[in-house]
Amino acid sequence: MELHDTTLKSIQLSESLEDYMETIFELVRDNKLARIKDIAKARDVRSASVIPAMRRLSEMGLITYEKREYIDLTPAGERVARRVYARHRLLTRFFRDILGIPNEFAQKDACALEHSLSDEGMDHIVRFFEFIQSCPEGGDVIARLQTCSLVNSDKKQCTGGCAIRHKEHVPSPAQMKTLRQIKPGESCNIIRINGTGAIRQRILDMGLMPGINVYVERVSPAGDPMWIKFQGSQLSLRLKEAETVLVNPE
Amino acid sequence: MELHDTTLKSIQLSESLEDYMETIFELVRDNKLARIKDIAKARDVRSASVIPAMRRLSEMGLITYEKREYIDLTPAGERVARRVYARHRLLTRFFRDILGIPNEFAQKDACALEHSLSDEGMDHIVRFFEFIQSCPEGGDVIARLQTCSLVNSDKKQCTGGCAIRHKEHVPSPAQMKTLRQIKPGESCNIIRINGTGAIRQRILDMGLMPGINVYVERVSPAGDPMWIKFQGSQLSLRLKEAETVLVNPE
DNA sequence: AACTCCATGTAGACGTGTCTACCATATCTA
DNA sequence: TAGATATGGTAGACACGTCTACATGGAGTT
DSSP states (O other), X not given: OOOSSOOSXXXXXXXXXXXXXXXXXXXXXXXXXXXXXXXXXXXXXXXXXXXXXXXXXXXXXXXXXXXXXXXXXXXXXXXXXXXXXXXXXXXXXXXXXXXXXXXXHHHHHHHHHHTTOOHHHHHHHXXXXXXXXXXXXXXXXXXXXHHOHHHHSSOSSOOGGGHHHHHHHSXXXXXXXXXXXXXXXXXXXXXXXXXXXXXXXXXXXXXOOTTOEEEEEEEOTTSSOEEEEETTEEEEEOHHHHTTEEEEEO | OOOOSOOSTTOOOOHHHHHHHHHHHHHHHHHSOBOHHHHHHHHTSOXXXXXXXXXXXXXXXXXXOOTTSOBEEOHHHHHHHHHXXXXXXXXXXXXXXXXOOOHHHHXXXXXXXXXXXXXXXXXXXXXXXXHHHHOHHHHHHHHHHHHXXXXXXXXXXXXXXXXXXXXXXXXXXXXXXXXXXXXXXXXXXXXXXOOOHHHHHHHHHHTOOTTOEEEEXXXXXTSSOEXXXXXXXXXXXXXXXXXXXXXXXX
């Protein structure tokens, strides 16, 4: 099977068809053959949905598909499938092993991106791995990232060896303020969200993230909601939420 | 505008509708109002395609849309739109500023992922930023990553301060072999792809990446193609390609 | 040989999201 | 005030990918 001389770019498959190709690739690799039933099961669709897809892939010359015969990849199809599969693997590794996203979610996110990741994007992720693998600092920092309590637990303070060094760069806990402590009329820059679970998610969904600049508009006379402004629009925040947002006053 | 008490999860929009929401969000923010024509232009579709989408969003209570009136977001719609927009921004920053993907591609990749990124995934990317911002090592290593010639140029050897340190962890250039030098029957682990451009892309598309284990099956008697085996399947590689693959013999 | 079972295949429907072609309305200008 | 122009809206078509309900074929069983 020659892999040269043909370009993969010529064929532009839909996401669905790419998924079928990837599924067939895995089935052929594991079981030597792919059946309609297995494909349907793997993709969680009905057999009847598989058949028109197989017909289209067959017309494109990517699979061999004769009625009631087993399905296999053509050499061209193998190239296409391998490409998608490689992207899936790379993304899964990146999301899981570098970013620490639990496997289940890493898989899901990889599925979403594998179809549309640009060549540039893929290349840079590979380079990221190359860097991690080649540069001693790279490996060290990823190890530190993965053990840092900031990232991996819900403790608010980084414990362990890096605790002291944190203070060099970042305002010490004493200097650090929460968004709640910022007075109306003042601005600040978000460092970290200490909230967890639903609170954290809600804060992130609003767009409050590390690096974002926030202006405090006013605090309700009643005390509780405070109004903040950022990225050109204004919204209200419960004090309970604002307490969990660590900021750097300006 | 209150942001509490309502869950965003209840509404599950299609990718297309999420894109419309995001577009409307940006238009309203920048121009105070959104018109069919502007939405169509921003999304690069015909006006006729926008109208049924607006009708559906309006029925869901996410936008105010009366025939021939300007379009605005409802409070519920603003929450949904802000959430999508926040994800888009976060992903763009991550792809561009951390991974170094050029802006144009970072945008494109962010668009692909923003609709389906899991909450877990988003959370871990945020934690990554928090780590970078809080841990001195984090910031340093990203700076190094971005200036490392391994990542940013096509030089084969990392120049600058880290050149010597590389040797501690990684086989020195003398010990390091290319895949071409591996004899049939031997295995190796891929460290890096030195090839650039089309060659690099083709190698990556095959699934040859850092960290992958490869077994050399045989070399053609004619000399040129060599056959390798990895991840359960076998394929052929030009020597010209194999030369660019740096490996760690086992 | 007839029967049974199950994988495979067919037909027709549906929802989504786009398009083209044409129609309606409003706003500006002569 | 009447037409020109641009914006918004309608109707109908189409591709895609899924579904349900039903038909077909083949392999083993009685």
